[in-house]
Amino acid sequence: MRSSVGRMVLVTLFAAVSTSVSAQWPKYTTPDVPRLPDGQPNLTAPAPRTADGKPDLSGIWEIRFGGFGGGGGRGRGAAPTPPPEGTPPASQFFEVAGRGYALPLQPWAAELKKKRMADNSKDNPDVWCLPIGLMQYHNHPQPRQIVQTKNLMLITYESNYGLRNIYLDGRPAPNNDPTPWWFGYSRGWWEGETLVVETTNFRGDERAGWLDVNGSPYTEALKMTERFRRPNFGTLEIDVTIDDPKAYTKPCTVRVNHHIMVDTEMIEFICNENEQSTKHLAK
Numbered sequence: 001m002r003s004s005v006g007r008m009v010l011v012t013l014f015a016a017v018s019t020s021v022s023a024q025w026p027k028y029t030t031p032d033v034p035r036l037p038d039g040q041p042n043l044t045a046p047a048p049r050t051a052d053g054k055p056d057l058s059g060i061w062e063i064r065f066g067g068f069g070g071g072g073g074r075g076r077g078a079a080p081t082p083p084p085e086g087t088p089p090a091s092q093f094f095e096v097a098g099r100g101y102a103l104p105l106q107p108w109a110a111e112l113k114k115k116r117m118a119d120n121s122k123d124n125p126d127v128w129c130l131p132i133g134l135m136q137y138h139n140h141p142q143p144r145q146i147v148q149t150k151n152l153m154l155i156t157y158e159s160n161y162g163l164r165n166i167y168l169d170g171r172p173a174p175n176n177d178p179t180p181w182w183f184g185y186s187r188g189w190w191e192g193e194t195l196v197v198e199t200t201n202f203r204g205d206e207r208a209g210w211l212d213v214n215g216s217p218y219t220e221a222l223k224m225t226e227r228f229r230r231p232n233f234g235t236l237e238i239d240v241t242i243d244d245p246k247a248y249t250k251p252c253t254v255r256v257n258h259h260i261m262v263d264t265e266m267i268e269f270i271c272n273e274n275e276q277s278t279k280h281l282a283k
Contacts, residue, residue: 030262034233041262043234050148055193055230058148060266061258063139104249109217116215124210129271131162131182133210134199134224138240138256145266153188153195161269166197173200180220182208195228204246211242219246234260 034045048056105113116123126132137144142158151169156162166186174185184199203209204220211218222244229237236258243251 026265026267028263028265030264033262041234041260043232043260045233047230047232050150052150054190055195056148057146057153057195057228057230057236059236060143060145060261060264061236062143062261063141063256063258103216104252105216106247106249109247112217113215116210121213121215123206124213124215125207126160126213128207129160130207131160133208133212133218134164134183135211135240135242135254136213137162138238139212142269143261143266144258156266158266158269160271173198180204180208184222184224193229197226197228199224199226217247218242218244221246236260 032048034042036042048058050056121127124132126136132140137157137159140157140159144158145156147154147156149168151167153166153168155164155166157164162183164183164186166188168188170189171187173187180201180203182203185201186197186199188195188197190196200223202218202220202222202224204218204222209217209219222242225241225243227239231237238256238258239253240256241251241253242248
């Protein structure tokens with residue numbers, strides 16, 4: 001009985017927080033949105049196209065797993081297509097423990113993740129107002145905005161105000177780059193209706209190497225491959241493959257589903273490092 005009551009309280013609190021957070025986003029009528037007769041966005045309409053005929057991934061997008069969202073003019077995308085057979089859900093990289101999946105970690109990486117969880121993730125870059133890992137960004141309840149041009153795609157993450165450049169101009173991967181990147185170095189190309197993005201040159205140090213909120217580590221050897229698809233106006237599907245032979249025994253792939261947010265804008269996010277969090281997280 002106590003467990004049921006506890007869950008009810010948590011659900012109620014989460015609903016209240018979600019409502020208040022949703023209300024923060026400003027109202028703004030998004031132009032060029034396909035509309036139904038009642039004025040609501042037609043989320044199953046065809047995906048928009050760029051001048052050269054490629055799918056246009058631009059828009060403000062929100063993670064789709066029943067977390068924050070709903071109301072406030074924030075649309076729900078149509079049901080996504082099934083992920084490839086054997087692909088675990090994105091929750092694997094959001095909260096691994098107890099989900100029925102186990103990341104193929106090397107023994108040292110599994111021990112480090114265990115330690116990080118025992119420390120209540122006090123060294124997570126997010127706690128220190130530093131950029132979080134790309135998988136954390138993919139699964140974060142706060143939205144992200146994609147601006148796509150012919151030679152460059154920009155992704156702005158509302159959380160910690162992260163900015164990511166994805167180069168679409170055919171450049172090669174940097175060789176012997178002495179400067180690793182928090183978000184890695186991303187290059188993309190089109191394979192039919194799919195934008196394939198390959199990212200390397202990650203920082204793999206103790207501070208930066210957090211793949212998910214539970215502290216699954218990665219190293220400078222990480223190669224992340226993302227496949228972006230927009231099957232309709234309201235849905236963005238991303239298959240993410242993690243390949244880090246120094247930390248994992250084999251590559252692994254997850255599916256992330258985002259839905260469009262219309263008639264709204266991103267809001268400013270300022271993270272001030274004032275040392276009020278870590279003292280509560282540390283034992």
